Amino acid sequence: MPVILLFCVVGAFAINNSVFDVGVMVAFGLLAYFMEANGFPIAPTILGVVLGSMLEQHVVSSLIKAGGDPTAFFERPISAALGAATILLWMSPVVMRLIRPRSA
Numbered sequence: 555m556p557v558i559l560l561f562c563v564v565g566a567f568a569i570n571n572s573v574f575d576v577g578v579m580v581a582f583g584l585l586a587y588f589m590e591a592n593g594f595p596i597a598p599t600i601l602g603v604v605l606g607s608m609l610e611q612h613v614v615s616s617l618i619k620a621g622g623d624p625t626a627f628f629e630r631p632i633s634a635a636l637g638a639a640t641i642l643l644w645m646s647p648v649v650m651r652l653i654r655p656r657s658a
Contacts, residue, residue, distance in 0.1 A: 620626035
């Protein structure tokens with residue numbers, strides 16, 4: 555563990571030669587520790603932080619190419635099927651709550 559921590563500190567410092575980056579790394583490490591201790595999943599949070607800006611940039615450029623029409627994402631059969639599956643997965647907790655009989 556100390557070797558991994560050493561590599562993390564050296565890597566964080568080497569990016570911009572700044573101690574501030576090491577402090578940011580320590581702060582996010584503490585945040586991840588407290589999230590793990592309280593049962594929050596860390597992997598989706600890391601994916602969101604790493605991929606969020608890239609996803610936003612590509613969605614905006616795709617919307618510009620489509621003239622601002624979000625239905626362009628669902629024009630092809632495969633993308634329409636994947637979009638429908640995603641919407642169904644998002645809505646499944648609500649539908650299951652409505653379908654499931656209420657227990658007293």
